[in-house]
Amino acid sequence: xxxxxxxxxxxxxxxxxxxxxxxxxxxxxxxxxxxxxxxxxxxxxxxxxxxxxxxxxxxxxxxxxxxxxxxxxxxxxxxxxxxxxxxxxxxxxxxxxxxxxxxxxxxxxxxxxxxxxxxxxxxxxxxxxxxxxxxxxxxxxxxxxxxxxxxxxxxxxxxxxxxxxxxxxxxxxxxxxxxxxxxxxxxxxxxxxxxxxxxxxxxxxxxxxxxxxxxxxxxxxxxxxxxxxxxxxxxxxxxxxxxxxxxxxxxxxxxxxxxxxxxxxxxxxxxxxxxxxxxxxxxxxxxxxxxxxxxxxxxxxxxxxxxxxxxxxxxxxxxxxxxxxxxxxxx
Amino acid sequence: xxxxxxxxxxxxxxxxxxxxxxxxxxxxxxxxxxxxxxxxxxxxxxxxxxxxxxxxxxxxxxxxxxxxxxxxxxxxxxxxxxxxxxxxxxxxxxxxxxxxxxxxxxxxxxxxxxxxxxxxxxxxxxxxxxxxxxxxxxxxxxxxxxxxxxxxxxxxxxxxxxxxxxxxxxxxxxxxxxxxxxxxxxxxxxxxxxxxxxxxxxxxxxxxxxxxxxxxxxxxxxxxxxxxxxxxxxxxxxxxxxxxxxxxxxxxxxxxxxxxxxxxxxxxxxxxxxxxxxxxxxxxxxxxxxxxxxxxxxxxxxxxxxxxxxxxxxxxxxxxxxxxxxxxxxx
Numbered sequence: 001x002x003x004x005x006x007x008x009x010x011x012x013x014x015x016x017x018x019x020x021x022x023x024x025x026x027x028x029x030x031x032x033x034x035x036x037x038x039x040x041x042x043x044x045x046x047x048x049x050x051x052x053x054x055x056x057x058x059x060x061x062x063x064x065x066x067x068x069x070x071x072x073x074x075x076x077x078x079x080x081x082x083x084x085x086x087x088x089x090x091x092x093x094x095x096x097x098x099x100x101x102x103x104x105x106x107x108x109x110x111x112x113x114x115x116x117x118x119x120x121x122x123x124x125x126x127x128x129x130x131x132x133x134x135x136x137x138x139x140x141x142x143x144x145x146x147x148x149x150x151x152x153x154x155x156x157x158x159x160x161x162x163x164x165x166x167x168x169x170x171x172x173x174x175x176x177x178x179x180x181x182x183x184x185x186x187x188x189x190x191x192x193x194x195x196x197x198x199x200x201x202x203x204x205x206x207x208x209x210x211x212x213x214x215x216x217x218x219x220x221x222x223x224x225x226x227x228x229x230x231x232x233x234x235x236x237x238x239x240x241x242x243x244x245x246x247x248x249x250x251x252x253x254x255x256x257x258x259x260x261x262x263x264x265x266x267x268x269x270x271x272x273x274x275x276x277x278x279x280x281x282x283x284x285x286x287x288x289x290x291x292x293x294x295x296x297x298x299x300x301x302x303x304x305x306x307x308x309x310x311x312x313x314x315x316x317x318x319x320x321x322x323x324x325x326x327x328x329x330x331x
Numbered sequence: 332x333x334x335x336x337x338x339x340x341x342x343x344x345x346x347x348x349x350x351x352x353x354x355x356x357x358x359x360x361x362x363x364x365x366x367x368x369x370x371x372x373x374x375x376x377x378x379x380x381x382x383x384x385x386x387x388x389x390x391x392x393x394x395x396x397x398x399x400x401x402x403x404x405x406x407x408x409x410x411x412x413x414x415x416x417x418x419x420x421x422x423x424x425x426x427x428x429x430x431x432x433x434x435x436x437x438x439x440x441x442x443x444x445x446x447x448x449x450x451x452x453x454x455x456x457x458x459x460x461x462x463x464x465x466x467x468x469x470x471x472x473x474x475x476x477x478x479x480x481x482x483x484x485x486x487x488x489x490x491x492x493x494x495x496x497x498x499x500x501x502x503x504x505x506x507x508x509x510x511x512x513x514x515x516x517x518x519x520x521x522x523x524x525x526x527x528x529x530x531x532x533x534x535x536x537x538x539x540x541x542x543x544x545x546x547x548x549x550x551x552x553x554x555x556x557x558x559x560x561x562x563x564x565x566x567x568x569x570x571x572x573x574x575x576x577x578x579x580x581x582x583x584x585x586x587x588x589x590x591x592x593x594x595x596x597x598x599x600x601x602x603x604x605x606x607x608x609x610x611x612x613x614x615x616x617x618x619x620x621x622x623x624x625x626x627x628x629x630x631x632x633x634x635x636x637x638x639x640x641x642x643x644x645x646x647x648x649x650x651x652x653x654x655x656x657x658x659x660x661x662x
Contacts, residue, residue, distance in 0.1 A: 057595040058595055217590060220589075220590045220591060224589075224590055225585075237590075239590040239593045239594045240594065241594055242590055242591045242594060245591060250587075251587065252584075252587070253583075253584035253585060253586075253587055254556075254584060254585035254586045254587050254588060254589035254590075255584075255585045255589055255590075256581075256582065256583070256584055256585050257585060258551075258555075258585035258586055258589050259548055259551045259555055259568075259570040259573055259585075259586075259600070259602065260551060260573045260576060261602075262570045262600060262601075262602035263570045263571065263572055263573060263602040263603070263604070264388040264389055264602070264604075265602065266601075266602045266603050266604060266607055267600075267601070267602050268599070268600075268601045268602075269590070269593060269598075269599075269600040269601070270593075270597075270598070270599045270600070271590065271592075271593035271594040271595070271596065271597045271598050271599075272594070272597050273594070273595075273597060276597055
């Protein structure tokens with residue numbers, strides 16, 4: 001038995017393609033004192049994977065030749081650390097490979113749920129990101145208008161549904177007529193804007209006759225600008241990511257209206273990453289569980305089979321192929 | 332006796348010049364029931380005057396032929412409203428003219444202080460803007476690094492001094508070596524960056540070796556971008572204005588790094604105008620008074636004499652001529 005690894009062979013200059021990766025083989029590593037050996041079960045795919053290739057973010061930049069970085073749902077195979085035992089499930093920074101050795105103290109045993117994939121979607125980074133970004137950064141009030149971009153994605157699909165649970169009017173921005181229809185028909189969004197169909201700023205104005213109170217931004221760029229121009233006074237923008245700007249060269253400029261409209265509309269624009277809210281995690285999971293169990297929150301998962309397909313699955317995610325949380329089943 | 336008025340004869344397309352204005356004469360208006368007649372004493376000049384010519388902000392846009400809009404320290408000449416009497420001082424939206432009739436309920440009697448010009452500077456919009464923008468939006472902690480742009484201006488000069496009072500390291504951005512030296516020598520700033528001397532991003536990096544925790548933005552544009560790239564994680568940006576973008580055509584784009592750096596650094600970017608904090612006004616004035624009276628806060632005023640000189644004084648303010656609060660003495 002060997003350890004299959006997906007190596008980022010070269011850093012992309014423009015769009016990412018599967019050719020930037022190669023499959024390698026390595027020996028299965030052995031855990032030292034305080035460490036655990038884990039086997040990757042499901043790799044989480046996220047737009048952030050691409051951002052890590054652009055430079056340092058909240059983690060160091062990736063370099064050519066690295067095993068591709070990524071978080072996974074993983075199973076403990078051998079433990080030399082107290083508190084973790086063979087068979088335990090953990091969320092771990094394994095990278096894209098079958099096996100990894102990690103310090104035990106960075107890992108926490110996850111509850112055993114069915115289906116376990118929910119640990120990567122609604123009860124994982126995506127769910128908590130949606131929850132904290134919307135409720136803590138966005139501070140939506142019942143009756144307000146909430147707009148979310150990348151609305152059919154793992155985070156956006158949850159943001160819109162949580163905003164509905166909180167009594168808001170919800171407008172999703174997504175690419176293509178089919179996704180737009182799906183947001184309304186399947187997820188209960190009030191309106192959907194197809195950003196591929198033309199002038200987003202005008203379409204948002206039509207979809208939000210009372211203006212936008214909360215904008216949950218996953219994309220940056222022109223869609224950010226379109227939302228900014230439709231914000232109400234004292235509106236809030238939760239900045240979660242800028243997927244429109246990850247897959248290519250760094251953008252030559254930013255959205256118009258910054259900072260002028262932020263002043264005149266007295267906006268609050270706040271960036272966050274999910275770990276900023278670790279202390280409030282238990283309460284969030286409890287809310288998410290009650291909504292899932294009562295059927296108020298639909299969990300969409302998009303599972304691609306096979307470690308070797310991770311590169312093309314990430315490229316597809318960056319092109320907006322997925323609905324809901326995309327992950328790769330490894331074992 | 333007539334009422335001299337400065338009329339905005341045409342809206343500027345590019346840079347504002349005194350030729351966009353003309354002096355007119357009108358009859359002195361008479362107050363109706365519930366109104367007061369006021370005489371303008373000192374007109375406040377602000378970069379916002381120029382912004383009002385660009386379009387609707389928190390007030391309706393100016394149109395060609397309007398008496399130029401502006402706030403003044405004014406004296407009640409005749410009152411037909413309870414609570415105000417001849418001789419009372421008020422801050423009023425008189426516009427640029429000798430006399431105006433205004434609804435009494437929009438006015439509050441000001442305390443009689445010496446010098447009364449402080450009612451337009453440190454105890455007026457400038458002082459309260461500096462106070463609330465820095466302390467409420469910026470939330471500076473002792474030991475943190477605070478950067479302010481347009482640092483020699485009415486608001487910036489107070490922001491920097493208040494940040495020093497709160498125990499911060501203070502860096503001011505201003506135009507020219509003379510202003511930079513003055514910020515350090517006269518106002519006690521720790522460092523100053525001359526934005527006319529070259530690469531502001533690099534100069535800020537040198538002036539702020541520990542990064543920027545709070546950036547008080549008065550200017551927008553490239554200086555906003557330079558600060559953004561030097562912000563620390565969890566930094567705060569108080570957006571007060573965008574003077575670099577008022578005097579000319581609307582900018583073709585915004586600062587790079589929006590929203591990408593807002594996410595990765597988890598910044599909080601907040602726009603405000605001073606009236607948002609009306610309820611906290613008394614406490615702020617009390618703090619400002621104690622600092623002025625104890626000599627901790629220097630008040631800089633730049634008084635131009637004569638209503639007819641208001642247009643050139645505003646053009647000069649937009650070019651950065653003034654140090655501290657510029658106003659026009661009318662009577």
